[in-house]
Amino acid sequence: MFNTSIRPAIPKFPGMTTLDKEAFNIQIPVVRAKVPTSAMRQINRNPLFKMTKQSGVTGKGLAVVTDEKDSDMRWIPLPAHTKADLPQETLDALLELAGFVEVEDSSVTLGWNYWTVQEIISAILPEDADMQDGIPSSFTMTGHVAHLNLKKSMLPYRFLIGQILLDKAQTIETVVNKLDTIEDQFRVFKMELLAGKDDYLVSQIEQECKFTFDFSQVYWNSRLTNEHRRLVNLFNPGDLVVDVMAGVGPFVVPAAKKGCYVLGNDLNPHSYKYMRLNTEQNKVVDNVRLFNDDGRNFIQTIAFEAYMFPFLEPSLERQLLCRPDIPNIGKIPGSMGFQSSNETHPPVDSASRQTEHHSSHTFPDLAILHSDSRSAVSPSDPTSTTTTTTTTTTPNTTVQHPNPDVAGRSRRRVKAPKPIYEPTLFIKHFVMNLPDSALEFLDAYRGCYRPLVDDAGLSEHKIEMPMIHVHCFAPSIAEGAHKEIFQRASERLGYTIDPANDPTVYIEQVRLVAPKKWMYCLGFTLPREVAFACKGSVGTQKEEEKKEAVEKGENDSTQDL
Numbered sequence: 001m002f003n004t005s006i007r008p009a010i011p012k013f014p015g016m017t018t019l020d021k022e023a024f025n026i027q028i029p030v031v032r033a034k035v036p037t038s039a040m041r042q043i044n045r046n047p048l049f050k051m052t053k054q055s056g057v058t059g060k061g062l063a064v065v066t067d068e069k070d071s072d073m074r075w076i077p078l079p080a081h082t083k084a085d086l087p088q089e090t091l092d093a094l095l096e097l098a099g100f101v102e103v104e105d106s107s108v109t110l111g112w113n114y115w116t117v118q119e120i121i122s123a124i125l126p127e128d129a130d131m132q133d134g135i136p137s138s139f140t141m142t143g144h145v146a147h148l149n150l151k152k153s154m155l156p157y158r159f160l161i162g163q164i165l166l167d168k169a170q171t172i173e174t175v176v177n178k179l180d181t182i183e184d185q186f187r188v189f190k191m192e193l194l195a196g197k198d199d200y201l202v203s204q205i206e207q208e209c210k211f212t213f214d215f216s217q218v219y220w221n222s223r224l225t226n227e228h229r230r231l232v233n234l235f236n237p238g239d240l241v242v243d244v245m246a247g248v249g250p251f252v253v254p255a256a257k258k259g260c261y262v263l264g265n266d267l268n269p270h271s272y273k274y275m276r277l278n279t280e281q282n283k284v285v286d287n288v289r290l291f292n293d294d295g296r297n298f299i300q301t302i303a304f305e306a307y308m309f310p311f312l313e314p315s316l317e318r319q320l321l322c323r324p325d326i327p328n329i330g331k332i333p334g335s336m337g338f339q340s341s342n343e344t345h346p347p348v349d350s351a352s353r354q355t356e357h358h359s360s361h362t363f364p365d366l367a368i369l370h371s372d373s374r375s376a377v378s379p380s381d382p383t384s385t386t387t388t389t390t391t392t393t394t395p396n397t398t399v400q401h402p403n404p405d406v407a408g409r410s411r412r413r414v415k416a417p418k419p420i421y422e423p424t425l426f427i428k429h430f431v432m433n434l435p436d437s438a439l440e441f442l443d444a445y446r447g448c449y450r451p452l453v454d455d456a457g458l459s460e461h462k463i464e465m466p467m468i469h470v471h472c473f474a475p476s477i478a479e480g481a482h483k484e485i486f487q488r489a490s491e492r493l494g495y496t497i498d499p500a501n502d503p504t505v506y507i508e509q510v511r512l513v514a515p516k517k518w519m520y521c522l523g524f525t526l527p528r529e530v531a532f533a534c535k536g537s538v539g540t541q542k543e544e545e546k547k548e549a550v551e552k553g554e555n556d557s558t559q560d561l
């Protein structure tokens with residue numbers, strides 16, 4: 001034990017290029033006292049002499065040892081660096097407990113493990129303020145991969161920083177640096193390996209579900225855990241939920257586990273592949289269908305498809321899909337088809353690591369923030385009429401499509417499996433988490449419910465409208481930000497979203513992504529005027545109006561010479 005209130009300064013090695021751990025060993029003076037062995041019991045009970053073990057501190061000045069010449073005497077460490085530092089209170093207590101006291105100088109060694117990651121990085125960097133200010137204060141963990149977002153000034157030292165991190169944190173096996181803020185269409189950020197193995201197949205637990213994916217091929221952000229949980233908490237068991245940009249399934253899998261029926265889509269084939277794996281390993285395949293389509297096409301076709309091919313008997317559905325003698329089953333134009341059980345799975349390293357819970361880390365203590373707990377499945381709403389959500393314990397109930405026209409045509413008048421919740425026929429929630437551009441997809445909702453009237457023969461008023469939860473970015477959290485989001489969404493929808501007219505409208509401030517860049521979620525009920533509008537986007541309509549005007553010679557920007 002030594003005086004822990006004064007943290008010794010780490011030795012400095014500015015410009016160190018090869019990591020030399022031994023260089024960080026330093027000896028510091030401490031004092032120790034010789035006391036009779038018979039007094040040890042009393043001394044040990046006294047809080048003034050309580051030993052606190054510290055990582056990385058070694059040496060005889062720290063241990064209780066028997067005196068080499070007199071086996072009835074022991075040396076005990078004292079909380080001071082020099083005799084002069086020794087508090088009078090400690091000396092008095094020693095005199096009282098031991099009767100006679102001999103105090104001598106000793107030393108301890110502070111080694112590599114004693115220093116924090118930040119102290120070590122600071123020690124290897126040039127001492128000017130610019131460099132010292134650039135020291136990263138945190139990193140993010142995804143499975144066994146730690147990712148840093150280093151400032152430009154840190155780049156010459158990036159490999160050394162990577163090695164320091166790898167060495168100091170036992171759970172880290174790979175350290176990468178995010179290369180730039182420009183991400184590709186699939187929101188996968190480019191990264192450079194700094195230390196450890198070139199292996200990005202990770203497993204991550206979120207909302208008590210296990211997600212496996214190749215972090216170099218798909219989008220994942222552990223900082224969205226709360227947002228994933230917030231939306232899943234809004235869903236009720238039995239709800240039909242659509243995720244238009246689903247990634248590897250952080251909404252899809254927990255929603256399905258809760259008893260929702262989920263249609264998940266992602267344009268990135270890697271995301272689709274791992275989302276499928278994740279539904280399998282979390283045992284929710286029976287109430288999930290997956291698609292690998294562009295979000296715009298998907299929005300336009302999914303309401304009709306969900307109604308025409310409701311969740312009834314998923315295992316039979318998959319058997320049908322595997323039969324080559326039944327062409328195009330389960331497919332309608334625009335859809336990429338249902339998840340099929342005979343597709344191959346991505347190779348998964350059986351030894352792939354699993355890191356529990358959200359993982360944003362700060363350097364000094366490398367603490368993991370534990371934050372997850374899945375909400376319990378809540379009972380369904382028994383008052384719902386058009387979309388009954390009921391629990392049932394009776395397997396093998398025959399379920400028919402409620403619309404006799406469709407029931408006659410349906411290929412799935414089959415026995416229900418062991419349903420936990422009876423699925424709804426109409427979509428309850430659309431999720432669109434592509435904050436960079438999801439608002440621009442809103443025009444795809446125009447007319448997307450028309451086929452339910454025109455082709456399925458339903459009357460408009462019987463069709464329930466879904467909630468849309470669409471993520472976006474805005475530069476501030478000022479009041480004006482909300483107005484701007486409403487405006488952008490309204491323009492794309494071709495309909496004014498007005499919280500005064502629609503009580504379901506909300507704006508959730510999700511998180512600060514970068515300076516002056518906030519992530520929001522806008523929620524509203526899809527207006528009937530939009531859902532049943534004539535097909536075609538607002539943009540397309542404008543284009544067509546323009547074309548017509550040109551044809552009629554009304555456009556004054558085209559002039560005959």
Ligand SMILES: C[S@@+](CC[C@H](N)C(=O)[O-])C[C@H]1O[C@@H](n2cnc3c(N)ncnc32)[C@H](O)[C@@H]1O
Pocket residue numbers: 185186187219220221224244245246247248249250251265266267268271293294295296433434435
């Ligand atoms: C920000 S990520 C969100 C993923 C997931 N929902 C989550 O919360 O982690 C956006 C996803 O949209 C997908 N994406 C990008 N463009 C798309 C498009 N045109 N249609 C469908 N998905 C798209 C990307 O591949 C990516 O997985």
